[in-house]
Amino acid sequence: MEKLRAAVVGATGVVGQQFIVALQSHPWFEIACLAASERSAGKSYGEALRDERTGAFRWFCDETPFDYVLDVPVENADKIDVGGLDVVFSAVEADVAVELEPKFAKTTPVISTASAFRYDVDVPILVPGVNSAQAEIISVQRRKRGWKGFISPIPNCTTTGMVITLKPLYDRFGIDCVVMTSMQALSGAGRSPGVVALDILDNVIPYIPKEEEKVQMETLKILGRYAGGRITPADIRLSCTCTRVNVMDGHTEAVFVNTKKGCSVEEAEEAFKSFGSDLAGLKLPSAPERMIVVNDDPFRPQPRLDRNTCDGMATTVGRIRKDAVFEKGIKYVLVSHNTKMGAAKGAVLVAEYLNKTGYI
Amino acid sequence: MEKLRAAVVGATGVVGQQFIVALQSHPWFEIACLAASERSAGKSYGEALRDERTGAFRWFCDETPFDYVLDVPVENADKIDVGGLDVVFSAVEADVAVELEPKFAKTTPVISTASAFRYDVDVPILVPGVNSAQAEIISVQRRKRGWKGFISPIPNCTTTGMVITLKPLYDRFGIDCVVMTSMQALSGAGRSPGVVALDILDNVIPYIPKEEEKVQMETLKILGRYAGGRITPADIRLSCTCTRVNVMDGHTEAVFVNTKKGCSVEEAEEAFKSFGSDLAGLKLPSAPERMIVVNDDPFRPQPRLDRNTCDGMATTVGRIRKDAVFEKGIKYVLVSHNTKMGAAKGAVLVAEYLNKTGYI
Amino acid sequence: MEKLRAAVVGATGVVGQQFIVALQSHPWFEIACLAASERSAGKSYGEALRDERTGAFRWFCDETPFDYVLDVPVENADKIDVGGLDVVFSAVEADVAVELEPKFAKTTPVISTASAFRYDVDVPILVPGVNSAQAEIISVQRRKRGWKGFISPIPNCTTTGMVITLKPLYDRFGIDCVVMTSMQALSGAGRSPGVVALDILDNVIPYIPKEEEKVQMETLKILGRYAGGRITPADIRLSCTCTRVNVMDGHTEAVFVNTKKGCSVEEAEEAFKSFGSDLAGLKLPSAPERMIVVNDDPFRPQPRLDRNTCDGMATTVGRIRKDAVFEKGIKYVLVSHNTKMGAAKGAVLVAEYLNKTGYI
């Protein structure tokens, strides 16, 4: 099988590097184009990562970039023509995405980690296995906007883990409301400059601008119903407090859910464990063996120990308990890898799903 | 005025050291007796802190112990007679407290940081300014147990900050239910061995054994009504998830409250700010200028920046917002110093209050 | 006594804030002018610290700024006239200092934390108590440059602690050579952006650009001999490796010294302990009670426990041992507070010394 030709735009940044890792030995996609800002254009990817002033090699992933990738020439993202490519992975910030992504989408599918288009009515926020059906709105988007391609963003990394665990509860027991407090990792803030070490050592920062609003809107949209060309957000009350803690990778979330029908701890656990078999059936290369892993050690999940479960693509759940406030409630703690399932690798999973289902 | 003669039992441990700091220049109390386990007995306090094997001086507070304190001889806690003393500050673990504290209480008031007697019906869990009226149950305790002294424990350090902030809301608006997630500091776990560095670096531990149960029971008892010689716990549903984060001191708590009457953000803020004037009126030496400090920087409160507000005796509140789940709800974040107001210095404040009101 | 009128230039940055803390209740100096970049000019100091976009109050010191300081109007550093002031404290970066400081020095003494002029032959790098005699070169500087004022920079914060401990050894035993490895705190890197949290969590960064060269040149100059209007650097071989560790404040340095005459551990300890009585005799407000504090706990000095000794103005030394490589060598570990004695407060101490000795 010939591989699909992919571009990574914003290739030198942290998320871009994660795309490189996810794609450099991918069985379906090949890296056909790397694009970044004008400053990097004209250099090889390896040269572009080298800080000219200090000599530092600015590569931030645990995995090593392959030699062939370091030789790929970096192009100017403002000037590339993606018309001949099969898919564009966009790792740029929202303010850049709002300019570039529509240009790319005229000819080519764009899978994006940026928030720029997430809240548009004809744009799905796909989490394969959770709201696959909403992919259909892509046809509406194409028609409405006259694009050959489309824009399909993934959710905010804090939304991802929660919505994956809410989905099986929602389907079986209904959900009345959700209260969530997150303890988010540093890598979610990127590194330009991201979180300054002086601010987080021996500390917690209890506010992440716009995060709570994003989580709230995205969760309801993802759990919403697609019909007649539009998504009706789920009718769930959702309240959260998002905080930053001194953890490298892996968002931890303490979730309190009131269901509609009520459910026992065992039923919830069973719902978590059995979730995701549809997705598994599709045999997508980046899909985790299990969407949700339940850990019965009372001290788990912990971000350092559980973030890499199923190569960072599973959500780990533990501490499932009856809730004392909500009559039909349960509470639990989850850990989700914010830069694997929650970012580039999750976006590649979306591309795999859309390829399997014919959108790419 | 002649000072009241105080014993510190468990004087060599972390909480004992905090008692030393709180008492060594106290205007009302003087350190008349230091007691610890048999191993330390017979040494001076300074010698007892020195690790014989390694030569390390095992003192853990920021404040320096005064020279005169280092010269005080340490006695065997199992054998001391506290009959001639005015008050005993007990910093021992619960399993030791259950043996020693009743012995001491036969003759002398015992203010304790241990949980051993917190849940007894004739024992108050005092937080001056919050449930001062419950001090009256001390008379019941004395009569019932035939003691000249009494046992008066302070709450768990995670309860303290929350109950201080709930009290003004409870009094003005009523409280239907509370959902809370804590991000607790390392010092709350002590150091024998406390939290192992390998377990918490780059990590969150989402479980602290028995903590959630303690917070739940204590909060309802403290907010309860005292009448007819007994405390009726408050009728509030309360659910929490207690986690440990890599922070030295200062518990951070994300609180979601549904009130009964409803309250605006401004009303809640006003309730927080005006709380505690009764206590302030008593002019107790360890009482904070303000019980609750509201910080309007959206990124606050942070444990490292706010734990020492009013010498660690105030609770700092920020991020006060309307809640999206509870119709009459508000949510906020608080920081409370777990080893100042939440431990020894909070216990000394209780002793001050009980002295002012004639119990000591 | 009327106070001396001082300007703080670069007042909104981290070092500038430390100057505010050092000066706001100073018995000799008063804050007569606060200057910063054009962006802050025209606002009150309190307004200038408030981040307009996020609402964060960007104040970074443990100590609180006094209300009167928050009301001081901030002026544009490029346009102020310091002619009527008694002293300028400069907290700007080297590239700005190179422009501004000579302008100020035409009329007014400038005490600077910037490196811009440290290596000029007519500029002293003063550490009061260590090389006070070198202050005389200020007269040369004034004459040569035709300035009424002068520029007097303090050393790099990593130089400070080492040179203070080398001085008594140098005076008594002579020094042949020094090998040093530093483990430096985050605050030394400032916060624009300073060290990114992702880079230092669970990590050591073994390189700080230009730091090793600075330490080497400055140490030799400070220990050098002043005669005939010039400083002859000390004839000492010095080699160091400077690293960054995940510590807030307080540089730790492992020092290996070969003396010329040889010295026992006891002699070295005695030299450390008795050092600094000249300085103490001057009764300068910011001078530590002791320049060097020797801690005989084998596990000390530690940055978190020892950085605040004598309000951060003393250097703590421990682990004094005979060396196995250098025949006449000793080795030890020191901790010095890089943002107190090593920065603004150290600069204020220089100003105090220069005032006492008539230069200001």
Add this chain to the structure above:
Amino acid sequence: MEKLRAAVVGATGVVGQQFIVALQSHPWFEIACLAASERSAGKSYGEALRDERTGAFRWFCDETPFDYVLDVPVENADKIDVGGLDVVFSAVEADVAVELEPKFAKTTPVISTASAFRYDVDVPILVPGVNSAQAEIISVQRRKRGWKGFISPIPNCTTTGMVITLKPLYDRFGIDCVVMTSMQALSGAGRSPGVVALDILDNVIPYIPKEEEKVQMETLKILGRYAGGRITPADIRLSCTCTRVNVMDGHTEAVFVNTKKGCSVEEAEEAFKSFGSDLAGLKLPSAPERMIVVNDDPFRPQPRLDRNTCDGMATTVGRIRKDAVFEKGIKYVLVSHNTKMGAAKGAVLVAEYLNKTGYI
């Protein structure tokens, strides 16, 4: 080929678990016996790892234990008969090793991470590729002690990285003296209780009991000459300061070396890069592709980024510079994985080497 039957003694501890990871899919060895203290005896390995009181599963490695290993019954280390086994991997503490290892060695080769026998004249401290020739002393040991087996300990984890980098310099240029300061990881201290989180957060601990003496003695012995049945320690002066920093895994060491013949930076780099081809030629399963990896990024090596190079079996070197103190000196920084090459996996490498060369 039939696999060699191996015992792991001290199997439930941290080092024991690392042995499990190193052996559970090893091509040459099979886990034939797991032994621990009486408390674990009679349980399956999986049961023994479960904390009965809290329910925590006490497994500390990143790699997951295989299911078949969890089913292996744990035996009482005091009572096992290792006579039928081919090799014993001993992960017990020194005080236990001194009793158990000689008993095992009567019949069976013992590869140990304990220090108990390192300094005996007839015991080698092997680092394959560095002092392989010293393996011959095993024959002396057997003869002298009348054992069929033998005891072969690995060095202290801080010695390992340094001695690997010193060896090529020693062979080519001779070494006069070495000054070293280490910044050691938490995992080197184990977890019973190891380093307490409160002690190391925002801190450096500048002392590790006995560490400096061990590094000194072991380095000279390993670089020593074997002839006539005995090892003559190398004639090198060596001085070090060993500190603990808040890093999970990976010891960082700043090394200053005075050679005898002199060497340029390029020659040193070339010596590092070409080192270890003998070992590579043996095709041992755990041997790294390269013993030493030179990283030319000036900010490297860093423990978090470089500890896992070649699966934690390579030593990474960077910042190679001419030294300013030593006339023929160079200085550099190294990172070595203290619980991979520096512990169990390094011990398995020794066993592989001794098997290849006929001792096992």
